[in-house]
Amino acid sequence: MDSQHRKKYWKENLKYLTILIFIWFVVSYGFGILFVDELNTIRMGGFKLGFWFAQQGSIYVFVILIFVYVRLMNKLDKKYKLDE
């Protein structure tokens, strides 16, 4: 396998990582901690939104993020013929 091919694969992987880690940071540290007071002025049923993100929403997003990453990477592996 030539190194150009590997480099391109790694670069795409890093791009996915950056985007997903950014979302990870925003839903937990952003919505759940730093901007919790601002979001708490918005309501979703019986929940204040900031509180909901801190105790529920962030966890749901975490689960989704991992499964999105699994899908993206499986596709990427196939594209670069690095799957098994």
Place this chain on the structure above:
Amino acid sequence: MDIQTWTFLIVGLTFALYIGIAIWTRAKSTKDFYVAGGGVSPLANGLATGADWMSAASFLGMAGIIAFSGYDGSVYLMGWTGGYVLLALLLAPYLRKFGKFTVPDFIGDRYYSNVARTVAVIAALFVSFTYVAGQMRGVGVVFSRFLDVEVNTGVYIGMAVVLFYAFLGGMKGITYTQVAQYCVLIFAFMVPAIFISLMATGNPIPQIGFGSTGEDGVYLLDKLDGLMTDLGFTAYTDGTKSTMDVFFITAALMMGTAGLPHVIIRFFTVPKVRDARKSAGYALLFIAILYTTAPAIAVFARTNLMETVQDTPYEEIPPWFTKWESTGLIAWTDKNGDGKIQYLPGSAIDGGQPQFVESRGSSGQRMISNASTSPNELYVDRDITVLANPEIANLPNWVIALVAAGGLAAALSTAAGLLLVISTSISHDLIKKQIAPDISDKKELWIARFSAMLAVIVAGYFGIHPPGFVASVVALAFGLAASSFFPAIVMGIFSKRMNREGAISGMVAGLAITCYYIARFKLGWIGNPETATEANWWWGISPEGFGTVGMLVNFLIAILVSRFTPAPPEDVQEIVENIRIPSGVGEAIGH
């Protein structure tokens, strides 16, 4: 049947199941023993990771911590789940591709140095021992509470059971037992939660229920906020910790989770790189079921407590109150002599636990000798939040017995996972890799078995004679994992330039500053204990959150030192190239 009979029956059945699985999955090679032969399906590994991860503290304690800290409890919810995203994205697939048995294996090979390996072994042993000491105590406490035996007897029973399947099956036995234990614990957790949610809101899904309205048409959370602020508590949804501290504690728990050896090694057991990614997703999914239910239980329990006891005369209190009072987990002192219970902010007692005396008070309550001067009259142990649930909801006796089996499953599965890391560190990282590299596979397997036995005995000793720092175990274990392993592994994968000198100095610096801070402000071992107060914390960061600072120091020192020292040799850079590519994992397995 009464509760006791049901408990013996259900606990007995689940134990028979665990032992049966252990016999069926005996380890035949060191690969079986260390990484379950590398043939566990991602789904099974996800289930096992869930059970491994959720300890007695998660099962019995977390809902209680949240119930009594409100928004502040979010640090545990986000911190202990968010780390799995880091694991899945930054660590697990690459470590699986690397394909050895332990975390020190990776550190030692990637940083081409036995010094780095030794630092990693010491850190792994330290983290695992601090963590397991609390777990064995937890096993004993669960046994004593449900089976009515002495705490120490409980520790012995727990030791015997764990020893049995760790000795026989190693990782293979532990993994398949944990799959069964996950099923037991999640069933035991969800059944009462669903019933309570139905009772409180008419909605069977607790996650939605606690954002719904009760019978009076008021949103549950609004009602709770109102009840609490009326009495002078901070509103449930607001919390009292500073934003800075919440941020740092959450980060320390996340990086710590991703750096804990007993969590990382779970991802060595699946066959392929893609399985490692997927299995982290399953693990978090299964963990999330419990972690999103716990805050709902917390709200139901806190509301129920506030509504039931406030200004209620002791004579009219429901029977669960007096039952838990008789076990010492609830205590009431009639400070203003009106015969009614006042539950207010502040601690009702001096010191951690109520000291009961023989006599009874004028209302028939148990008297205590260490009541505080605060107007708060009620002491409630946080653990009863989960334990008392089935009784408060009037559920049948078998559900209460099920909660006992669930608590035991949670405690045993976590203890077993940790013991494996300890025994592997001794037999593989120390003996095979450093002292006697020539021993045969068969001999190494026996050494692994005997180190497991040794680890159980030492852990049991700590369970029976808990060192004073057990209460700080969580801060310590997570802080140390965050400040040592997490940066070293991440840089080992994502930076080809990171070298031996940088990694070692980074780990040592991160560990040192975190240990110092915890010893100074949590344990009071260094400096004047009187100045070890919140006012003197650096940047307002609590010892629980200081692992984040340790991690930053580790990164910083490692990058600085590596700039001024030679780049790693060609063959090591080749390793890094190689672990970034998912294919060809078959060749990398084994020695």
